[in-house]
Amino acid sequence: xxxxxxxxxxxxHTYQHHQRWIYAWLCKKLGSSQDAADLTQxxxxxxxxxxxxxxxxxxxxxxxxxxxxxxxxxIRRRDIERAYLEEVAHFSPAAAPSxxxxxxxxxxxxxIDTLLGGLPxxxxxxxxxxxxxxxxxxxxxxxxxxxxxxxxLYIKKALLHCVALQQASIC
Amino acid sequence: xxxxSFNHALDEASDWFVKLSSGDAKERDxxxxxxxxxxxxxxxxxxxxxxxxxxxxxTVASHQEINQTLxxxxxxPSPQRRLALKQLAVLISAGGLGYAGYQTQPxxxxxxxxxxxxxxxxxxxxxxGSTLTLNSASSVNIHFTESERWIELIAGEVLIETAHExxxxxxxxxxxxxxxxxxxxxxxxxxxxFGGHTQVSVFDGAVRVSPQNNTQQSITLQAGESIQFSVxxxxxxxxxxxxxxxxxxxxxxxxxxxxxxFVQALSRYRPGLLQCDxxxxxxxxxxxFPIHDTDITLQHIAEKFPVKIxxxxxxxxxxxxx
Numbered sequence: 001x002x003x004x005x006x007x008x009x010x011x012x013h014t015y016q017h018h019q020r021w022i023y024a025w026l027c028k029k030l031g032s033s034q035d036a037a038d039l040t041q042x043x044x045x046x047x048x049x050x051x052x053x054x055x056x057x058x059x060x061x062x063x064x065x066x067x068x069x070x071x072x073x074x075i076r077r078r079d080i081e082r083a084y085l086e087e088v089a090h091f092s093p094a095a096a097p098s099x100x101x102x103x104x105x106x107x108x109x110x111x112i113d114t115l116l117g118g119l120p121x122x123x124x125x126x127x128x129x130x131x132x133x134x135x136x137x138x139x140x141x142x143x144x145x146x147x148x149x150x151x152x153l154y155i156k157k158a159l160l161h162c163v164a165l166q167q168a169s170i171c
Numbered sequence: 172x173x174x175x176s177f178n179h180a181l182d183e184a185s186d187w188f189v190k191l192s193s194g195d196a197k198e199r200d201x202x203x204x205x206x207x208x209x210x211x212x213x214x215x216x217x218x219x220x221x222x223x224x225x226x227x228x229x230t231v232a233s234h235q236e237i238n239q240t241l242x243x244x245x246x247x248p249s250p251q252r253r254l255a256l257k258q259l260a261v262l263i264s265a266g267g268l269g270y271a272g273y274q275t276q277p278x279x280x281x282x283x284x285x286x287x288x289x290x291x292x293x294x295x296x297x298x299x300g301s302t303l304t305l306n307s308a309s310s311v312n313i314h315f316t317e318s319e320r321w322i323e324l325i326a327g328e329v330l331i332e333t334a335h336e337x338x339x340x341x342x343x344x345x346x347x348x349x350x351x352x353x354x355x356x357x358x359x360x361x362x363x364x365f366g367g368h369t370q371v372s373v374f375d376g377a378v379r380v381s382p383q384n385n386t387q388q389s390i391t392l393q394a395g396e397s398i399q400f401s402v403x404x405x406x407x408x409x410x411x412x413x414x415x416x417x418x419x420x421x422x423x424x425x426x427x428x429x430x431x432x433f434v435q436a437l438s439r440y441r442p443g444l445l446q447c448d449x450x451x452x453x454x455x456x457x458x459x460f461p462i463h464d465t466d467i468t469l470q471h472i473a474e475k476f477p478v479k480i481x482x483x484x485x486x487x488x489x490x491x492x493x
Contacts, residue, residue, distance in 0.1 A: 131225060156189050
């Protein structure tokens with residue numbers, strides 16, 4: 001990006017005008033100045049990656065949408081990480097997973113959450129009970145108190161949803 | 172048009188996936204699936220996509236702590252249940268695979284404090300220092316109070332090694348199943364719920380067993396003894412072999428067992444359908460075999476005996492004549 005590039009000038013201009021309030025807004029929402037600073041950066045990185053020109057009619061609304069999306073992801077990640085750490089907190093020191101396995105576990109959990117996150121509760125649950133716990137459809141139906149026909153429907157729906165996301169390489 | 176027909180193949184592939192993983196697919200379904208898969212390159216591609224996606228879930232099944240995290244994320248346990256979960260102090264080892272071909276009471280296993288998928292056993296140290304090893308496809312609830320240590324076996328089998336609690340008054344340790352209760356008298360023993368009855372085997376110390384509806388009939392078992400009981404009746408005592416608890420160390424040990432019986436025993440540790448061809452059923456087999464990775468065990472059998480292992484998708488495996 002050269003200093004004379006008009007889009008760069010636009011970007012700097014947008015940054016100077018909006019950086020402070022986005023930071024303040026994220027600070028208020030997240031309660032952490034460190035996280036807010038990181039996400040403010042991410043918001044502008046996202047903006048730079050957008051192909052459309054920066055002449056946005058409502059820059060505040062536009063930037064808020066980006067920042068909000070990033071914040072939701074950030075909070076979800078934090079929740080996943082917390083749940084995982086609580087789970088392994090009970091491990092004896094000898095059995096505690098290494099840094100590397102922790103990182104891999106978190107990556108897998110986030111991936112699965114991205115795949116299943118948008119689905120209704122019973123659809124998620126039916127799919128996990130089938131694929132992870134290996135329960136039969138009859139057992140899942142009894143566990144979730146739904147019909148076997150619904151179990152089949154939910155599992156198919158979840159499967160096609162995951163395959164579609166995977167294909168769109170969202171994750 | 173290509174995209175449309177691929178989507179059509181994907182839709183069919185997902186129907187196959189649902190059918191084959193339902194738990195009641197028959198051998199003919201796997202053969203029909205194989206034919207469908209071979210019939211068109213698009214079918215193959217679509218199936219591949221599905222396998223790529225479901226691979227992630229298979230990885231979760233083999234890591235108990237990741238699975239537990241997901242259960243935590245996708246459910247909202249009540250405060251009491253959270254507390255109960257905390258009482259399961261230390262998770263020592265983890266491992267195992269998805270699927271379960273066991274009989275269970277409706278919905279109970281889902282609400283259990285601790286459950287294992289089909290696969291290798293898993294060990295847990297309880298708050299009092301006792302260790303609990305859960306066999307494949309097993310679940311328990313733990314209720315520790317001031318006056319007792321109650322382990323409720325909901326499905327499957329557990330090996331219990333009791334600890335002497337230090338610095339507090341004695342609390343009896345008891346294990347209940349749908350058929351009755353077993354009180355430990357400082358000991359190592361297994362309790363297995365077969366659905367219709369429960370079997371208790373004692374390896375060290377002694378236990379006292381009482382059927383649910385006939386507490387008058389309780390009986391004390393010593394080390395080396397085992398018994399079966401229903402809600403109202405106790406069987407004769409039989410011998411308990413230490414070999415019967417070796418699953419807790421990750422092995423099945425057999426001595427001149429028929430191959431069909433061995434395959435059935437192994438199928439407890441393996442997702443999907445595992446069958447033995449009647450043509451090879453009476454081959455006699457001896458030795459100790461790992462249960463954490465049944466693929467390795469099957470491969471080993473194929474090397475030592477005149478049999479071959481045929482696999483149709485991850486859901487169906489057959490041990491058949493060469």
